[in-house]
Amino acid sequence: MLKIENLHVEVDGKPILKGIDLEVGVGQVHALMGPNGSGKSTLSYVLAGRDGYDVTKGRVLYKGKDLLEMAPELRAAEGLFLGFQYPVAIPGVSNIYFLKAALNAIRAHRGEEPLDAIDFMKLSKEKAALVELPDELTKRAVNDGFSGGEKKRNEIFQMAILEPSLAVLDETDSGLDIDALKVVAKGVNAMRSPERSMLVITHYQRLLDHIVPDVVHVLIDGRIVRSGDKDLAKQLEEKGYSEVRDAPQL
Amino acid sequence: MTDATRQTLLGSLPTSFDTGPEWLRALRGRAAEALREQGLPTKRTEAWRFTPVRSVVSAEFSRDDRGVPSLASSLPEGVTARSLRQVLQAEPELLEGRLDLGGAPTHFAALNTALFSDGLWIDVPAGTIVERPIELTHAIPTSSDSSVVYPRVLITLGDNAELTLIETYAGTEVGPLTNSVVEVDLSCNARMSHARIHENAGLQVGRVDVRQDTDSTYRSTVVTLGGALLRFDVRCMLQGKGAECQLDGAYLVEGDDHVDHHTTVEHQASHCRSAQTYRGIVSGKGTAVFDGLVVVHRDAQKTEAHQENRNLLLSETATVHTKPHLEIDADDVICSHGVTVGALDEDQLFYLRARGIPEDLAHSMLTYAFLESIVDRVSHEPTRARMREALLARMPHREEIRGVT
Known part of the structure; x- marks a missing residue:
């Protein structure tokens, strides 16, 4: 699904990612853990196609195609989804109608007919229930006046509507209390399928109690220093990042 | 009425005014006198510094006042809309003291006072609440690319009256000039919503003067969609205690358009509130100007005045001049202003x-x-x-x- 090879990225001339190799297979859930400033969000933005990130070396293949050549909207149309760490509010643009426009743009790319208003509303109701997002919120302007937890649920709601092939979830747990975390995790777990891959980016292990990954990677200072199974996350929780970084790879 | 003779704007001023009631002749004479003394504005006139009117001032126009403005909706019960010309002929005393309600006009407004030949007087009597809006259309005749029209509208609302007015300034030709004056007189506790849409591609200079008595409310929303040259001034004179005005505007400026909005709010009495929010988008080689002035007179204690202007510049060749300013002579006031100019x-x-x-x-x-x-x-x-x-x-x-x- 996703193959990152020796990826080097600079921001304003400063190296942030210093040679990332990462492969996420079809249907797999990978967790990428790391302390603040390790480059986690940079990786998610580079994958989604944000401006301002210079790829100086390496490449990223998505479904066998060169991902970095694609415009952000083309990546989305090809099934890539980024769950934002800080979803931006867009006053004046309706959450639900914007999402319908997005879904229909993606469907058009796949050569599918647009979903009409009635079918879309049905779909929206079903998916909103999944993340317990009140109907009233789906209809408001995008993230406008949403609490931190509502914004994160809205991200998962959008993911559920758009049904991506690869979801990159950037610190979806940050700013959530334990109840909200469970709701978000439930939404993500409901989306797990043999055809769908996920890259779950997080600082803390607690999210991974609810979304159990197949593989865990540890990112420190722009490099993946360790990879392992879900137990690696537990070790991190107990010992901290520095000890895991310094321990010899088993 | 069409006058095919082409003259400059100042050149079209008559030497004397011989028709109409005495007081109107005096008003017109005073306006013409002011124009002869001051001329039309130039780049050195502070309030017109960014408005490129030189080509308008030197151009020649022919008068054409056919059907401007016209009522685009049927008249709700209780409201009268009369031709200014007819009232001035038949019952001029009804209008005495009601024109130029903001005092002696200058520049283009003075030109309108001196030269308007007809217009509309819409009166909503005391206690009359008009639910359905009244629509006025100022559609510029397209027969001549160098015609000038002087629309003149007087709106009077009696105590506790309510009105929604929609004005549309429409025209597809770039050459004609519309020089309009709308005056609004709101009595105690009267409420007016005034929507104004500028879709005129040509030259437009427009002014709205509003006089507000105690507890009256005036809400204005202006939508300006381009214009070769548009200059719009709105002025609210809050003369009665507790009066409120809200002035909002949205402008979209493209190509070589120049769009210029000026607001003036005069807090002359205590406990009045005013709020202004103008937003604009400028692209291409367009230029937008926002100049907002709030004056708080010495006796206008407990004034609340807010002003905001936000602009999006969508190209490197687009220009915005924005100048919100406050002149405060009272000490017990709440005032704020803010400006932003940025990209998406x-x-x-x-x-x-x-x-x-x-x-x-x-x-x-x-x-x-x-x-x-x-x-x-x-x-x-x-x-x-x-x-x-x-x-x-x-x-x-x-x-x-x-x-x-």
Whole structure:
């Protein structure tokens, strides 16, 4: 699904990612853990196609195609989804109608007919229930006046509507209390399928109690220093990042 | 009435005014005198510094006052709309003291006072609440590319009266000049909503003067969609205690357009409130000017005045001049003002694109949403819908945007 090879990225001339190799297979859930400033969000933005990130070396293949050549909207149309760490509010643009426009743009790319208003509303109701997002919120302007937890649920709601092939979830747990975390995790777990891959980016292990990954990677200072199974996350929780970084790879 | 003779604006002033009631001749004479002394504004006239009127001042125009303005809706019960010309002939005493209600006019407004030949007087008697809006259309005749019209409108609302007025300035030709004056006189506790849509591609100089008595409310929403040269001034004189005005505007400036909005709010009495929110989008080689002045007179204690102007510049060749200013002579007041000039928000653009919305559509969605927030403040739904449609008509991808915002 996703193959990152020796990826080097600079921001304003400063190296942030210093040679990332990462492969996420079809249907797999990978967790990428790391302390603040390790480059986690940079990786998610580079994958989604944000401006301002210079790829100086390496490449990223998505479904066998060169991902970095694609415009952000083309990546989305090809099934890539980024769950934002800080979803931006867009006053004046309706959450639900914007999402319908997005879904229909993606469907058009796949050569599918647009979903009409009635079918879309049905779909929206079903998916909103999944993340317990009140109907009233789906209809408001995008993230406008949403609490931190509502914004994160809205991200998962959008993911559920758009049904991506690869979801990159950037610190979806940050700013959530334990109840909200469970709701978000439930939404993500409901989306797990043999055809769908996920890259779950997080600082803390607690999210991974609810979304159990197949593989865990540890990112420190722009490099993946360790990879392992879900137990690696537990070790991190107990010992901290520095000890895991310094321990010899088993 | 068409006068085929082409003259400069100042050249068309008569040497004396021989018709109409005595007081009107005096008004016209005073206006003409002021013009002869001061001339029309130049770049050195502070309030006109950014408005390139030189070509208008030196150009020759022919008078053409056919059917401007006209009522585009039937008249609700209780309201009268009369031709100014007819009232001035038959019952001139009804209008004595009611024209030039803001004092001696200058520049283009003086030209209108000296030269208007007809117009409309809309009167809503005390206690009359008009639910259905009255619509006025100022459609410029397209027969001549160098005609000038002087629309003149007087709106009077008696105590506790309510009115919604929609004015549309329409025209597709670039050459003609519209030099309009609208005067509004609000008695105690009268309420007026005034929606004004500028869709005139040509030259426009317009002024709205509002005199407000105790506890009256004036709400103005202006939507300006381009214009070769547009200069619009609105002035509220809050003369009665507790009066309120809200002045909102949205402008979309493209190509070589020049669009210039000036607001003046004079807090002359205590406990009055004013709020202004103007937003604009400027692209191409367009120029927009916002000049907002709030004056708080010495006796106007407990004044609350707010002013905001936000601009999006969509090209490197677009220009915005913005100048909000306050002159405060009272000490117990709450005043604020703020200005922003910027580009579209990169975070918002990226968010939309990351969800699959193509870049150009994302642009259109955000620019429309920026202006639509002004239109959204209009309480009258059909008026709001009209303004939305007028905005949408200027937007790429309007069908897609219509559903989204």
